[in-house]
Amino acid sequence: MRTLFIALVALALLATACGDAETTEGDTTTTTSGVTTTVDPKADWPDxxxxxxxxxxxxxxxxxxxxxxxxxxxxxxxxxxxxxxxxxxxxxxxxxxxxxxxxxxxxxxxxxxxxxxxxxxxxxxxxxxxxxDLYHGQWFTNDPSICDEPPVVGALENEGGTPVIKAGDEVAALQVGWAFGDAGLEQEVLGDGTEVDQGTACLGSLESIVGKSVAFTSSTSTSGAVFPQLQLLNLGIDVENDITYSYLGSHTDTVQAVYNGDFDIGLSFDDARRNIRKDADDNPLHPDVGSKVIVFNITDDIPxxxxxxxxxxxxxxxxxxxxxxxxxxxxxxxxxxxxxxxxxxxxxxxxxxxxxxxxxxxxxxxxxxx
Missing domain, CATH: 3.40.190.10 (Periplasmic binding protein-like II)
Structure with missing residues (x-):
C-alpha cells in the first residue's frame, strides 16, 4: 500500500511539472514554470x-x-x-x-x-x-489586309496549340467592349452612355509582318517581346533585318501607337486594348479601339x-x-x-x-x- 501511495504521488508531481511549462502554437505567450513571456510574431518585421x-x-x-x-x-x-x-x-x-x-x-x-x-x-x-493561370500575347494591327478573312467581332484563343476565333465572351481574358453585369458578360457602356466597341479579330499569318513596323513593349516583356520574337525565330523571320521595330515601354503605349497609326503592328497581353478605351474618370478616350485595332495572331500560352x-x-x-x-x-x-x-x-x-x-x-x- 505504501509503495502504491508513493507511485501515485510521483505521477501527480510529474503531471504538475508538465503543466507548468507549456506553449500554445499560434499564441503570443509562453508560460514556463509560472513565468509568462509575450512573443511578438512581428518582432523581426521591418517598419x-x-x-x-x-x-x-x-x-x-x-x-x-x-x-x-x-x-x-x-x-x-x-x-x-x-x-x-x-x-x-x-x-x-x-x-x-x-x-x-x-x-x-x-x-x-x-x-x-x-x-x-x-x-x-x-x-x-x-x-x-x-x-x-495562363495567358498569351496578342499581335494586333490597324491594317485589315493582314487578315486572311475580314475581321469579325470576337477574340483568339489557343485550342490544341492553334489559334481559333471565338466569341468575346467565351475566352479567358476580358475583352475590350465587354463588362460584367448582373447576368454575366455584356456590352460595356461607359458612365456617359457611350458604348465601347467590342474587340475585333481575324486569323493572319505572321509572315505578313515582314517589311512592317512593329511596336514591342520591353525586351524583357514575356507577352510583349520574348514569346512573340520566339515565334518569329521559329518561322525564320529575322527581327533585325526583316522588320523595323521599337520598344515602347508599356502595353498601353503599343496599343496607342497602333491606334494612332504610328506602327503597323503591335504586341501586348490579351486584351490591353481595354487600357485606352476610357480615362481614369470613366470618360470615353478611344471607345472605338476594339474595331480600329484588330487582333490577328497570338502567342503560345504563358504562365x-x-x-x-x-x-x-x-x-x-x-x-x-x-x-x-x-x-x-x-x-x-x-x-x-x-x-x-x-x-x-x-x-x-x-x-x-x-x-x-x-x-x-x-x-x-x-x-x-x-
Missing amino acids: EIIFGFIPSERQETLQDNIEPFMDYIADEIGIDVTGVVTADYNGLVVALGTGGADFGAFGPFGYVQAKDQYPNIEVLIQSIRFGS NDVVAVDGDLPDNLKQAVYDAISKYLETEEGEAILDEIYGWTDIRPASEADFAVVRDAAEKLGVTED
Missing part, C-alpha cells in the same frame, strides 16, 4: 515594406491606382506599405535584388530574369484571370504574371501579404483596382516549376539577362 510595380499602363495612372491597394495591405498587416512604379522591368529587377524593394509585381520573364540574377528572390503569388518577394523576409510576413491581397480581391474596390491595373481576378501560391517554359524561350533567344 515598412516597398512594393514595386512595372508600367503596364501609363505610369502616372498606375501610381494613382496602386495607392488604395497599398493602403489596404498596410491596414491588414499593420506596417507601412509604399508602392513604387519603376521605369521598366529592369528597374524592378534591380530594386528587388538589391534591397530597393521587398515585393514586386512581375511579368513571367521579368521574374525569371530577377531570379537568375538574384537567387534570393522567390516567387510568391501566381495571378489568376477569370479562372485561368500569368506574379508577385515575387525578397526571400530573406520573414515567412509570416510573406504569408500576411499574400492573405491581404487575397482578401482585397474579395472587396468591390479590390476587384475594380486589380482589374484596372493587371486584370487579376484571383491568386494562388506560385510554383517555381511553372516558369520552365519561360526560361526555355529566353534561352533560345539569348536574352536570359540584360
